[in-house]
Amino acid sequence: AQSVSQHNHHVILSEAASLELGCNYSYGGTVNLFWYVQYPGQHLQLLLKYFSGDPLVKGIKGFEAEFIKSKFSFNLRKPSVQWSDTAEYFCAVNPGGYQKVTFGIGTKLQVIP
Amino acid sequence: GAGVSQSPSNKVTEKGKDVELRCDPISGHTALYWYRQRLGQGLEFLIYFQGNSAPDKSGLPSDRFSAERTGESVSTLTIQRTQQEDSAVYLCASSPGEAGRTGELFFGEGSRLTVL
Numbered sequence: 001a002q003s004v005s006q007h008n009h010h011v012i013l014s015e016a017a018s019l020e021l022g023c024n025y026s027y028g029g030t031v032n033l034f035w036y037v038q039y040p041g042q043h044l045q046l047l048l049k050y051f052s053g054d055p056l057v058k059g060i061k062g063f064e065a066e067f068i069k070s071k072f073s074f075n076l077r078k079p080s081v082q083w084s085d086t087a088e089y090f091c092a093v094n095p096g097g098y099q100k101v102t103f104g105i106g107t108k109l110q111v112i113p
Numbered sequence: 114g115a116g117v118s119q120s121p122s123n124k125v126t127e128k129g130k131d132v133e134l135r136c137d138p139i140s141g142h143t144a145l146y147w148y149r150q151r152l153g154q155g156l157e158f159l160i161y162f163q164g165n166s167a168p169d170k171s172g173l174p175s176d177r178f179s180a181e182r183t184g185e186s187v188s189t190l191t192i193q194r195t196q197q198e199d200s201a202v203y204l205c206a207s208s209p210g211e212a213g214r215t216g217e218l219f220f221g222e223g224s225r226l227t228v229l
Binding site: 032034036043044045046049090092094096098099100101102103104105106 | 116117144146148154155156158161163168169204206208210215216217218219220221222223
């Protein structure tokens with residue numbers, strides 16, 4: 001069965017710092033990859049997705065993620081975080097051809113003004 | 114409606130009682146998922162539906178848990194003889210289910226269950 005590992009459970013950054021959140025998955029076949037975000041008091045929503053093609057994908061609010069197949073990784077990045085990026089971020093994997101979506105444990109990001 | 118709707122938003126029950134949680138997906142979404150999120154933990158997959166059928170119910174923790182979906186619409190998650198370890202936020206999500214959008218989930222606000 002597939003699994004998702006997120007290495008950082010709680011990250012604290014100052015505004016304008018760069019962000020990278022790690023995500024590794026275990027599944028040998030074709031996968032679709034996602035980052036979801038949950039802002040305080042709001043429901044989970046899609047931040048960005050990778051299905052195929054360019055392994056560097058861009059999402060909303062300046063976020064991007066890079067799929068490195070050889071490393072089974074899909075790390076999330078943002079060059080300069082803002083206070084409004086304070087949220088919990090979840091990496092998720094969906095094996096190609098299947099509907100099941102498996103989530104990581106989540107990373108809580110706190111951005112200090 | 115415009116989004117996924119879940120009810121109740123909060124439920125406090127006594128150990129041993131049965132509870133029923135409801136999810137109204139986005140109209141036209143064929144896939145529907147249930148997840149559980151315990152305090153301080155990630156999203157735990159419970160079950161998903163494609164239409165009315167449940168191809169994968171491997172995440173249901175025990176036979177006290179069951180779920181059904183009528184039409185390609187409302188789903189209910191039923192927990193019988195609730196236990197304290199069932200306390201969690203139960204999240205429902207729907208997905209268009211079409212090729213090229215698999216895994217794009219639209220979540221509801223969740224139902225917070227507290228078992229005393």
